[in-house]
Amino acid sequence: MLGLIRLLKATQYSLKGLKAVWQQETAFRQECLLLLLAVGIALSLDISRTQQLLLIASVVLILIVEIINSALETIVDRISPTLHPLSAQAKDMGSAAVFLTLFLAIFIWSTILWKR
Numbered sequence: 001m002l003g004l005i006r007l008l009k010a011t012q013y014s015l016k017g018l019k020a021v022w023q024q025e026t027a028f029r030q031e032c033l034l035l036l037l038a039v040g041i042a043l044s045l046d047i048s049r050t051q052q053l054l055l056i057a058s059v060v061l062i063l064i065v066e067i068i069n070s071a072l073e074t075i076v077d078r079i080s081p082t083l084h085p086l087s088a089q090a091k092d093m094g095s096a097a098v099f100l101t102l103f104l105a106i107f108i109w110s111t112i113l114w115k116r
Helices: 002-024 026-044 049-079 085-114
Strands: none
Touching: 002 026, 002 049, 026 049, 049 085
């Protein structure tokens, strides 16, 4: 019973986090639209289920990294509203993580579509 309560609370916290990132991050909303488009395209292609999964998962990964980046930026802003070189560096690193994830998704999509 205690495990079920913990699971319900964790679900509530997760939904609260998704709501916050949806409301506060334009990039996240744009990437959600990209995911909807990607799912439609991936499922309509005549490729294996594994390839479809890779295409969709690569875009889901962008959303996951975007949420982590947004959380990092929120923490940095909470610590100090003044711009410090280390704060800027942390934000830039989070942005770089999103950038690399986007690059990975493009690479996966290009590789799978190229072989068609």
